[in-house]
Amino acid sequence: MISTLMKRKRDQRREVAKINLPTAGPVKDPNAPEGEPDYKPLEWPVVKKILHWMAPYKWNYIVALLVNLAGTLLDMLGPLxxxxxxxxxxxxxPHMLATGLVAALRTTFPGTAESVSRSLQHHAPFWGIGCTxxxxxFTTxxxxxxxRFNMEYNRRTGEKVVxxxxxxxxxxxxxxxxxxxxxxxxxxxxxxxxxxxDAMVNPVVNGVNTVVTNAMMMGIAAVMIVYSDWRMAIAVLWLGPVLYFMNQIYRRKIGAKWRQVREHFTRVSTNLAENINGMRVVAAFNRQEENLSHFNELQDVNTINNIQASATNGIYMPLLxxxxxxxxxxxLMFGCYLVIRTxxxxxxxxxxxxxxxxxxxxxDWFMNPVLNFGNFHNEMMQAMASAERIFTLLDQRPEVTDSADAIALPPVKGEVRFDHVNFAYKVDKPVLHDITFEARPGQTIALVGHTGCGKSTIMNLICRFYLPQQGGILIDGYDLRKITSDSLxxxxxxxxxxxxxxxxSVLENIRYAKPDATEEQVIAAATALGSHDVLSELKDGYHTQVGExxxxxxxxxxxLICFTRAFLANPAILMLDEATSAVDTHTEMIIQQALERLVADRTTFIVAHRLSTVTSADLVLVLDHGKIIERGTHHSLLELGGKxxxxxxxxTREIGSDTP
Amino acid sequence: MSTNPPQSKSPKTSTPVSADSPSDPAKPPSPLELTNSQLLRRMFRFLAPVRALAALACLLIVAWVFVEINAVKTTGQIVNAVKDTLESGKVANTPFWDAIGREPLRSIVHMIVILGLLVVLNNFITFLRTYMNSRFTMDMVYHMRAAVYDRLQNVGFAFHDEHSSGALINRALSDLQNVRAFLQMGLLLTVEIVAFVVGWIVYMSTISRWVALAALLPVPFWIWYILRFGRKMQPAQQAAMKAGDDVVTVLTENVAGVHVVKAFATEGTEIQKYNAAANTWFDRVMDTVRLWRNFAPIIRGIASASHLTLFAICALLVVLTADVPPPSATLPTSTLAPSTAPASLPATAPEAAAATSAPTATITASSPAFPVKVNVGHLLVFGAAMGAILSRLQQVNQISDQYQRAIVSARRFFEVLDAPSTVPEFTKAPDLPRGPGAVEFHFVTFGYDPAKPVVRDIAFDVPGGSIVALVGPTGSGKSTLVQLLARFYDPQNGQILIDGIDIRKASLTSLRKSIGFVFQETFLFSDTVANNIRYGHPDATMGDVEAAARVSQAHEFIMELPQGYDTMLGERGATLSGGQRQRLAIARAIISNPRILVLDDALAAVDPETEHLISRALELVMVDRTVFIIAHRLSTVKASDLVIVLEHGRITQAGTHKELLRQHGHYRHIAEVQLAYQEKEILAKAEKRADKADASSEEKKT
Incomplete structure (x- = not known):
């Protein structure tokens, strides 16, 4: 009773979680990420891995199990x-407790014993009922x-594992x-x-208990039935497997139905989300009526799906x-006969x-476990699918690792050299061809070219997010392969x-890379960069929450916050990808200024979108299809008259064609 | 607010308060001011369209409870019958199949058959009930969703501006879900609880009033304790849920910002952050578990105590009424056979228990209290009854839980449903006649917040077919101006006329049909390319779609997509670049051949090459329409017939490109800024040339 209540709470929570998701933009059903199976049959290797995680707590699990078994046994005394x-x-x-009481009293209080004994003789039923x-x-x-003990103990053990x-x-x-x-x-x-x-919580918390306890319940109930009369056992116990298989069929059917409901409901909520997000387009193109009727069509299907699912429920539940x-x-029949016969x-x-x-x-003690097993099996299959995905993730080895003899990079001046670097994300699709260039300490390097020409790939390689297939990248002469990524x-x-x-808060974000920086240091950095005025004017100054x-x-x-964050970290090498979207003129000026101060005195690689950034760069690399096709300063490149x-x-077309 | 009429000249100190919260006395009370009971009444109004189904569902519950009680009762009677037969000493010594055909077993078998029929009937009702519940709920939800969807579509943009789309979606989905759950549960569960409790109590009082009373005894305490627990549990559960959300937030942000984490090498602190959040969550979860641990045993204790009390009472009654003949024989009060059983003693006089002859008189006195002979079968019945009553009562908590949630949700939900349309339409407003597309702004003033106008006294008129460029810094009101034209908002003052007709007097549909919009941020729907293009004109042929795509320079890249015009876009489909999306948006705007075309900063965030393509597209589509174009780059502005410069919501300059260049002002300023680069360029070139010349001359000298 309690466990079902708790389960319901959890389900509600899940329900809420599912419904709240649409706030994060595009609606997706979190329970069914595309292309990922919901169910998976039990597989020993996966189970073994789950058990491996549970192993450190095996004694806790054993205690919980024993306590649970004892409790169940006590509960099963009820019918007796x-x-x-x-x-x-x-x-x-005469009840044995009452006779025992009389015997016990007789040695100490013979008088009381005598009166009790007399009462016992005359009122045996009352004594009996009272004692039972x-x-x-007492056993209850x-x-x-x-x-009470197990509710916390068992859950704590399982949750620790989870x-x-x-x-x-x-x-x-x-x-x-x-x-x-x-x-x-x-x-x-x-x-x-x-x-x-989340799908693993219940199996890990209650899995062992559910299996063993239910098996015990069934076993004891079956023994009770066999013990009372073997013919009775033959007459009824075959219903167990029948119920099990019917329940399996029901589970499969209702599972498919609910999946259908869920999948389709995603379309209802996606439609809703899309239309709210695109409300201006909807209004501008007069689509309200069509949209409503389309939405209602989706709703109709949703209604039908739901009713079908309930109909399946409505048919199978009574059948079970x-x-x-x-x-x-x-x-009842056979029992009545036996009662009268014997x-x-x-x-x-x-x-x-x-x-x-x-x-x-x-x-009931015999049949309920049959249903419980079915439900648990179902839940276990979901957990299997989830567990396998989790373990696949945990088994995934990072592709870029520090080599065994990697050394920590000592403080660098910021010289970056690319030496005939070739790189591809996928083997057959090379992204960079034979990139060679050198950035001297303190220089600003602008990367220019169309989307997909390899600008961000060069940045990724300097950050050692990837390793080049050929060629070397050297920072102050140290090959990136031979240093630890942390020190880099x-x-x-x-x-x-x-x-x-x-x-x-703003403050927390600025000192993200340097958590021990004091507020004064943060403000000093912001002042030096020129962002202090803007940031201190925020609602709560540096303590303003930036939101998700x-x-x-x-x-x-x-x-500006990102600039200040990078400025405070004071790195020798800075990667900067300029934002494309326009901001108003005043802020733009502050940003320009901050940018200039930020890139001063450090090697900076910029994917530039502002003209001024490019013109002031020490070196402009023009990339096209993964090759450096032109290099030089802004002026020298203009003179070159190339790409x-x-x-x-x-x-600047507009300016060139119409000079006043 | 009613005490403070707007005309009254109250002292200055009090006016700011009322000025800050502009109130409309004619408006009905906002959902935020409704009391809970008013909300409740309004919620139940959702049941109105499905009241027949709801009533049927309730009736089925009552029928189900009735059959259920009778089935349990019959089970008890069967056991009693066996016991009675046994006591009467009749023995069936024949084999099973013979025995069940003959007395004494035959009548018992009859009862078992009746029981079987009852159970089958009960399950049939269960089937109907499940079906009806679903039918009634789904119908109700359908109406609710359609209502909120319709409202959201027509509410006007002021409302959308105020609320984030995420919040609105939540309202339409989860708030609705909460209200629905409460209506369904509140109704059905209440009926079920009442039916069960009343049903069983009525049945038990046919056995004895005292038994019924004993069964009722724990009920108030039980309900009180469950409700009290619910109140305690709710905050704990919310805390746990919030802690869980925090953990998910850390994870989400970490994965989304993985490049930042890696670049700053903060993996270690991130792990610490996550583990701290996870530990808090663990603690909060265990808090709720501890509450449960304290609650559940007491609840089970009360339940067990009630069960055991009832069993004890029942067992005693069996002993006490052992001599009362079965009700089928004669009236219990009239026949009083002398007792032969030594144990039949009244509970009221235990001290006088010595004499075995005494009982007869006492039983005569007490027998009216037990009009029915209680037998062992009743143990089964009482057990089932108590179990049914208590387990239903436990759900009281559920109702109160759902009520709390529904009240919060309903308030937000009605906020949507009650939101007035900010651009009311006249009933039967005539369509805007098709004309050349002349536009006149007549001293228009508008602010999203009426106290803070965004555009003021805007007045201009342009003949049909002209190209109007709107120029000005961010926040100067350009976008607002064009949105007023399509009546996304209504101005507070002044009027807007298209071909001499006030747009407020024309139907919204016809107005918006005659205006094509290309928004700054292109929003495409997850549908095919073709359907996105014909979005505003669903009956357009493939030929129309292709023609529009060709004009907007989109045809070529569409043909390169995997399924051409049938390629799905959006979440599950192809991803397009910003420029491509923009060209689709242009195709979408022109397919219905609108008289007026609005291009809201369509070139803001595209790279130069795409910009070139799009400007070509624009040149083609601007022919023969009135075009409003918002742009930052002079190249786009130059070709227009009229340039309007907006600053701080006012028109500061108006004229052609050339005229404006001759004036001092914002326009010339931006032109100069944009030209500065060019000038720098020329200077630099000149310098270099000079340098080279110097160098070469020096070379010559040497």
Missing amino acids: YIKHLVDHDIPGH IALWA FLSILLM FAIRKAIFAHLQQLSMSFYDRTKFGRILSRGTTDI NVVGFIGKVII SGQSATARFTVGTLMALYMYW HRQMGIVAQSNYLFSG RGSAMSLGQRQ YAELYRQF
């Missing part, structure tokens, strides 16, 4: 108490105590190379740490009930009314085009 009440106490047989109920209350009390896996997933994600992140869809990576691990009930009918026999050979009632009750990244800064911020991924900040503010000059002319 009823039997005792009916067969023993009501007819007036008292005993029953014990069982409740055990339950949280260990959660942490392992996160820690492992930190190790994986950028290539993994480029290859794998964001949603999928995310679902490893959310829905996949009826199968369970057939057993009860058999027990009434003349000796007390021990008799099939009593109490036995009949107890069997009637034990029948500590001397490197990045300002990405997306101006990525973490939720938290910086959503509460304007584009210009985000850029760069053409790009530049396009950029």
Whole structure:
């Protein structure tokens, strides 16, 4: 009863989680990432891996299991108490507890014993009922105590395992190379740490208990039935497998139906999300009526799917009930016959009314585990699919690792040299061909070219997110392959085009790379960079929350925070991908100025979108299809009259053609 | 607010308050001010369209409970019958198949058959009930969703500006879900609980009023404790959920910002951050578990105590009423056979238990309290009854839980449903007649917040077919101006006329049909390329689509897509570059051949090469229409018939490109800024030339 309640709570939570997702832009059903199976049959290697995670807590699991078994055993006494009440106490047989009490009293208080004994003789049923109920209350009390203990103990054990896996997933994600992140869809990576691990919670917490306890319940109930009469056992026990298979069929059918409901509902919610996001287009193109009717069509299908699923439920649930009930009918019929048939026999050979009632009750203890097994099997199959994905992730080795003899990069001046570098993300699709150039310390290198020409790949290689297939990249003469990535990244800064911020305050974001920086240091850095005025004018100054991924900040503010973050980190080498979107003139001026200060005195690689950035660069590399086709300063390149000059002319076409 | 009429000249200190919150006295109370009971009443109004189905669903519950009780009762009777037969001493010594055909077993078998029929009937009702519930709920949800969808589409943009789209989607999905769950549960579960409790209590009082009372005894305490627990559990659960969300946020941000993490080498701190969040979550989860651990045993304790009490009472009654003949025989009060059983003693007088002859009189006195002979079968019935009552009552918590959630959700939900349309349409407004497309702004003032106008006193008129360029710094009101033209908002003052007709007096559909929009941020729907192009004109032929695509320079790249015009776009389809999307948007805008075309900063974020392609497309589509174009680059502006310069919401300059260049002002300023690069260029070139000349002359000298 309690466990089902708890399960319901968890389901509700999941439900809520599922529904809340649309806030994060495009709607996706988190439970069914595309192309990933929901179910997987039980496989020993995966189970073994789960058990491996549980192994450190095996004694806790054993204790929890024993406690659970003891509690269940105590609960299973219920029908026996009823039997005792009916067969023993009501007819007036002396209760052994009462006789025991008399015997115990006789040695110490003979007088009391005598009166009790007399009362026992005359009021045997009352004593009997009283003793049985008292005993029953006592065992129930014990069982409740055990339950109380186990509710926390068992859950704590299981959750510890689950949280260990959660942490392992996160820690492992930190190790994986950028290539993994480029290859794998964001949603999928995310679902490893959310829905996949959530699917494992119940099997890990309750798996062992569920299997063993239910097996024990079934076993004991079956023994009780066999013990009472073997013919009775033959008459009813075959219903167990029948119910199991029917339940399996039902599970499969209803699973398919619910999947259909879920998949289709994604279309309903996607439609809704899309139309709200594109509301201006909807209004501008007068699509309200069509959209509503289309939405209602989707809703119609959703309604039909839901009703079909309930109809399946409505048919199978009663059927399963009826199968369970057939057993009860058999027990009643055959039991009644046996009761009357054996009434003349000796007390021990008799099939009593109490036995009949107890069997009637034990029948539920026999049939419920059959259903529980089915449900658990189902849940286990979901967990299997999730667990396999999680373990695949955990088994994934990072592609870029420090070599065994890697040394820490000593503090560098910032000289970067590319020596005939060839690189491809996928073997058959080379991205960079024979790139050779040299950046002297403190220089600003602008990378220019069309989308996909290899600008960001060069940046990625300098960051050692990838290793080149041929050629070498040297920083102050150290080959990137031979140094540790940590020591490299500590001397490197990045300002990405997306101006990525973490939720938290402005202050926290600025000192992201240097967590021990004081607020004064942060303000000093911002002042030196020229961003202080803008940042201190925010609602709560440096303590303003930036919102999830910086959503509460304007584009210009985000850029400035990222600049300040990089400036505070004071790296020898800076990677900068300029944002394309326009900001207003005033902010633009501040950003320009900050940029100039940021790139001064450090080697900077810029994917440039501003003309002024390119013109002031020490070296401009013009890339086309993975090759450096032109190199030089802005002026020398213009003079050359090649690709760069053409790009530049396009950029300033309007001015060239109409000089006042 | 009613106490403060707008005309009254209240002291200055109090005016800012009312000025800050502009209120419309004619408006009905906003959902934020509704009381819970008003919300409740409004929520239940959703049941109105499905009231027949809902009533049927409730009836089925009552029927189900009735059959269920009777089935349990019959089970008890069967056991009783066996017991009675046994006591009567009749023995069936024949084999099973013979025995069940004869008395005494035959009547018992009859009862079992009746029980079987009852159970089958019960399950049939269950089937109907499941089906009906689903039908009724789905119908209700359908209406609710359609209503909120319709409202969201027609509510006007002021509302959309105020609320993020994520919040609105949430409202339409999860808030609706909460209201739905409450309506369904609130109704059906209440009926079920009441039916079960009343049903069983009525049945038990046919056995004895005291039994019924004993069964009712724990109920108030039980409900009180469950509700109290619910109140305690709710914050704990919310805390756990929030802690879980925090963990997911850390993970999400880490994965999304992986390049930052790697570049700054902060993997270690990230792991620490995650582990700290995970530990908090673990603790919060265990908090809820601990609450459960404290709650569940007590609840089970109460349940067990009630069960055991009832069993004890029942067992005692069996003993006490052992001599009362079965109800089928005669009235219980009239026949009182002398007791032969030694144990039949009244519970009321245990001290007088010594005499075995006494009981007869006492039973006579007490028998009216037990009009039915209680037998062992009743143990089964009482057990089932108590179990049913208590397990239903446990769900009271569920109702209260859902009620809390629904109230919060309903408030937000009604906020959407009650949001007034900000651009009301006259009933039966005539269509805008097809004309040349002359546009007149007549002293238009508008602000998203009426207190802070974004555009002021805008007045200009342009004949049909002209090209109007809007120029000005960010936030000067350019976009707002063109959105007013399509009535995304209505101005607070002044009017806008198209071909001499006030746009507020024409139907919205016809107005928006005559205006083609290309937005700054291109929004495409996850549909095929062709369907995206014909979005505003669903009955356009493939030929029309292709023609539009050719004009907008999109045809070529569309043909290079895997399935050409049938390629799916969006989340699950092909991804297009910014320039490609922009050209699709242009094709979409021109396919229905609008008189007026609005290009809102269509070239803001594209690279020079794409810009070139798009400007070619624009040159082609601007023919024969009135075009409003918002642009930063002079090349696009130059060709226009009229340039309007907006600064701080006012028109500061207007004229042709050449005219404006001659004036001092913003336009000339931006022209100069853009030209500065060019000038620098020329200077630099000149310098270099001079340098070279010097160098060569020096060479010559040497």
